[in-house]
Amino acid sequence: MEMNEILLEIKGLKAGIEGKEILKGVDLTIRKGEIHAIMGPNGAGKSTLSAVLAGRENFRVTEGSVTFLGQDLLKMSPEERSWAGIFLSFQYPVEIPGVSITNFMKTAVNAHRKAKGLDALKAGDFLRLMKEKMAFVQMKPEFSKREVNVGFSGGEKKRNEIFQMAMLGPVLSILDETDSGLDVDALRIVAHGVNALHTSEKSVIVITHYQRLLDYIVPDVVHVLKDGRIVRTAGRELVAQIESDGYDSI
Amino acid sequence: MDDKTEKDILQDIAAREYEHGFVTDVEQEFIPKGLDEDIIRLISAKKDEPEWLLEFRLEAFRRWRKMKMPSWAHLDIPEIDFQDIIYYAAPKKDSDRPKEIDPELEATFEKLGIPINERAALAGVAVDAVFDSVSVTTTFRKALSDKGIIFCSFSEAVREHPDLVRKYLASVVPIGDNFYSALNSAVFSDGSFCYIPKGVRCPMELSSYFRINAKGTGQFERTLIVADEGSYVSYMEGCTAPMRDENQLHAAVVEIVVEKDAEVKYSTVQNWYPGDAEGKGGIFNFVTKRGICKGSGSHLSWTQVETGSAITWKYPSTILKGDNSSSEFYSVAVTNNFQQADTGTKMIHIGKNTRSRIVSKGISAGHSQNSYRGLVKMLPGAENARNFSQCDSLLIGDRCGAHTFPDIQNASRTAVVEHEATTSRISEEQLFYCNQRGIDPEEAVGLIVNGYAREVLSKLPMEFAVEAQKLLSVSLEGSVG
Numbered sequence: 001m002e003m004n005e006i007l008l009e010i011k012g013l014k015a016g017i018e019g020k021e022i023l024k025g026v027d028l029t030i031r032k033g034e035i036h037a038i039m040g041p042n043g044a045g046k047s048t049l050s051a052v053l054a055g056r057e058n059f060r061v062t063e064g065s066v067t068f069l070g071q072d073l074l075k076m077s078p079e080e081r082s083w084a085g086i087f088l089s090f091q092y093p094v095e096i097p098g099v100s101i102t103n104f105m106k107t108a109v110n111a112h113r114k115a116k117g118l119d120a121l122k123a124g125d126f127l128r129l130m131k132e133k134m135a136f137v138q139m140k141p142e143f144s145k146r147e148v149n150v151g152f153s154g155g156e157k158k159r160n161e162i163f164q165m166a167m168l169g170p171v172l173s174i175l176d177e178t179d180s181g182l183d184v185d186a187l188r189i190v191a192h193g194v195n196a197l198h199t200s201e202k203s204v205i206v207i208t209h210y211q212r213l214l215d216y217i218v219p220d221v222v223h224v225l226k227d228g229r230i231v232r233t234a235g236r237e238l239v240a241q242i243e244s245d246g247y248d249s250i
Numbered sequence: 251m252d253d254k255t256e257k258d259i260l261q262d263i264a265a266r267e268y269e270h271g272f273v274t275d276v277e278q279e280f281i282p283k284g285l286d287e288d289i290i291r292l293i294s295a296k297k298d299e300p301e302w303l304l305e306f307r308l309e310a311f312r313r314w315r316k317m318k319m320p321s322w323a324h325l326d327i328p329e330i331d332f333q334d335i336i337y338y339a340a341p342k343k344d345s346d347r348p349k350e351i352d353p354e355l356e357a358t359f360e361k362l363g364i365p366i367n368e369r370a371a372l373a374g375v376a377v378d379a380v381f382d383s384v385s386v387t388t389t390f391r392k393a394l395s396d397k398g399i400i401f402c403s404f405s406e407a408v409r410e411h412p413d414l415v416r417k418y419l420a421s422v423v424p425i426g427d428n429f430y431s432a433l434n435s436a437v438f439s440d441g442s443f444c445y446i447p448k449g450v451r452c453p454m455e456l457s458s459y460f461r462i463n464a465k466g467t468g469q470f471e472r473t474l475i476v477a478d479e480g481s482y483v484s485y486m487e488g489c490t491a492p493m494r495d496e497n498q499l500h501a502a503v504v505e506i507v508v509e510k511d512a513e514v515k516y517s518t519v520q521n522w523y524p525g526d527a528e529g530k531g532g533i534f535n536f537v538t539k540r541g542i543c544k545g546s547g548s549h550l551s552w553t554q555v556e557t558g559s560a561i562t563w564k565y566p567s568t569i570l571k572g573d574n575s576s577s578e579f580y581s582v583a584v585t586n587n588f589q590q591a592d593t594g595t596k597m598i599h600i601g602k603n604t605r606s607r608i609v610s611k612g613i614s615a616g617h618s619q620n621s622y623r624g625l626v627k628m629l630p631g632a633e634n635a636r637n638f639s640q641c642d643s644l645l646i647g648d649r650c651g652a653h654t655f656p657d658i659q660n661a662s663r664t665a666v667v668e669h670e671a672t673t674s675r676i677s678e679e680q681l682f683y684c685n686q687r688g689i690d691p692e693e694a695v696g697l698i699v700n701g702y703a704r705e706v707l708s709k710l711p712m713e714f715a716v717e718a719q720k721l722l723s724v725s726l727e728g729s730v731g
Contacts, residue, residue, distance in 0.1 A: 054682075054686050055685075055686075056682055057678070057682070058678070077685070077690075078682060078685035078686050079685045079686075079688050079689065079690045079691075081686075082685070082686055082687055082688035083688050087686075088686050090683065090686075093683070094677070094679045094680050094683045095680075096680055096683070096684075096697070096698060096701055097701055097702065098700070098701030098702055098703070098704035098705070099697055099698065099700070099701035099704075103697070103701075104684075104687075104697070107689050107693065107697055108684075108687040108688050108689055111687075111688040111689050111690065111693065112688045115688065147701070164687065168687065168688070
């Protein structure tokens with residue numbers, strides 16, 4: 001079978017925070033079109049991995065390399081990574097009081113366009129795009145006027161993340177514990193959104209502790225991250241094994 | 251990426267820091283520097299003033315000489331040599347065409363985004379353009395006078411409407427009110443005068459634009475706004491100055507009289523030169539603004555966006571005298587680098603059922619110091635009066651300071667005063683969230699700060715709101731990263 005182009009390649013990645021090493025040598029290759037699940041117990045380094053990939057400043061990389069579409073990802077600022085097509089769905093989306101969803105997304109979308117040398121979207125075109133993507137995650141029209149994540153329920157916050165993902169059209173989406181705090185209905189909406197956005201050119205990393213979300217977003221490859229290392233990589237059948245036997249069995 | 255080099259981008263950012271810092275090359279006349287009775291007589295003579303006004307000035311000067319610079323504010327003010335300031339500077343008129351506006355001046359205001367040529371002017375905004383010590387022109391006067399509205403320079407009002415000026419001048423801010431108001435009363439040069447007759451709703455925004463240009467001078471403008479019974483006016487004020495290493499003094503007095511059932515909205519976007527990143531230069535902005543809600547049911551609303559000046563000392567205040575009168579104070583004060591601001595308001599409740607609301611948003615970055623100072627005073631007769639104050643401070647970085655000095659004096663048994671205060675920081679999480687969505691750190695700070703100040707910005711007239719939003723972002727450039 002012909003292999004797809006490599007999108008992301010992580011080699012020997014060691015990283016930590018405040019002098020404490022959390023990732024102790026991670027290797028991971030993701031090809032275009034693939035959905036990877038990274039599972040693992042609490043404290044295994046799952047969120048650190050997503051933070052390092054998105055370029056969060058307070059995490060320090062001490063060793064290893066990360067290549068994204070042939071570029072050295074670790075040399076890029078968080079916004080440059082966003083422009084290049086990396087999207088992180090946050091585990092705890094932050095509130096930005098006084099800033100409407102519309103204003104926030106207009107700023108983000110136009111920053112992406114500027115990076116590509118395109119003019120800012122016309123107001124009418126932008127609003128049409130908003131409307132289309134909001135319907136996609138079943139957001140009511142009032143949603144666009146609300147302040148970013150202020151007073152949002154857990155489900156609304158995660159739907160807002162997927163809405164933003166739809167607006168920005170990333171190549172690589174990292175879903176960090178997107179299932180935490182979601183009821184079944186919200187989980188379905190979120191999963192539907194992710195699946196509908198998925199194409200053979202795009203990839204997804206689903207970071208999760210539980211099987212739940214993986215019933216809806218079906219991974220091609222499953223990794224188990226334990227104590228800062230990927231200790232097992234297999235097909236989707238691994239999910240069921242973890243669910244029945246726990247991480248200790250790995 | 252677009253094809254700008256990194257150097258271009260850096261240059262753009264540096265240039266954007268203060269975009270109004272240019273100097274207009276125009277021939278100007280100055281009087282000798284220093285301050286004594288002869289100088290005051292000279293200023294008064296230059297303006298062809300009546301005897302009563304000269305006496306007013308001299309009385310103010312005599313009082314001022316006995317006063318001391320106030321030191322109670324949380325400000326570190328270097329010594330000011332009041333004898334080293336030029337108190338009057340004006341562009342020279344072409345003696346052949348005294349009525350014409352110098353094209354250089356027209357170009358200056360054009361460049362500042364304040365076209366003073368009526369054909370090019372913003373629709374619905376009448377402008378009084380003040381350049382150093384004189385008013386250059388006032389637009390749309392004809393359209394306004396058709397409604398009986400007087401909008402002209404202060405000097406002109408003294409000539410054309412002496413009775414009105416004499417009746418209201420110093421009726422809200424008495425000569426000896428404070429050190430700077432006394433100084434202003436002695437040496438004030440130009441400013442705006444505005445009178446809205448009974449029952450008239452002013453059909454356009456009135457605005458004054460103050461420009462300091464000459465070196466070594468101070469600007470001492472005087473503004474008087476009178477809204478007669480049942481009238482309405484929205485007034486806006488803007489100001490800028492060149493970038494210089496020396497500090498320049500700006501000591502204005504604004505008085506507002508609101509009669510029965512009248513309403514005045516007063517908005518300021520203060521963008522005086524703030525000094526450079528090391529704290530060198532900038533305007534000392536020591537201003538007394540006060541209004542009186544004189545008649546019952548009158549309303550006065552202050553909205554200020556303070557981004558400029560090296561030092562700001564300013565407390566737009568309202569005396570709520572008429573029963574059922576109300577007032578609001580909405581403020582955003584931004585300080586960056588080595589700027590200092592001590593600003594707030596006083597709400598003096600005298601009448602029954604008077605209402606006031608204070609919303610203050612302080613934003614400090616760099617090494618700056620930003621203080622809110624407020625007084626809410628309920629007199630014994632202020633039955634059922636209400637005040638609500640909300641004072642929020644936002645810190646960017648860890649070398650700046652935010653301070654709140656609220657003073658509440660309640661002598662009315664039935665009055666209710668509420669005060670809330672918060673202090674917060676722009677969090678690393680908020681910035682990272684924006685960055686992850688492709689919004690760079692500078693733009694992210696602008697977005698977050700504008701969100702934080704939204705309640706105040708939404709009170710500004712449309713024409714000012716967009717400008718103010720940009721200004722907030724620009725003022726904080728270089729505050730992160």
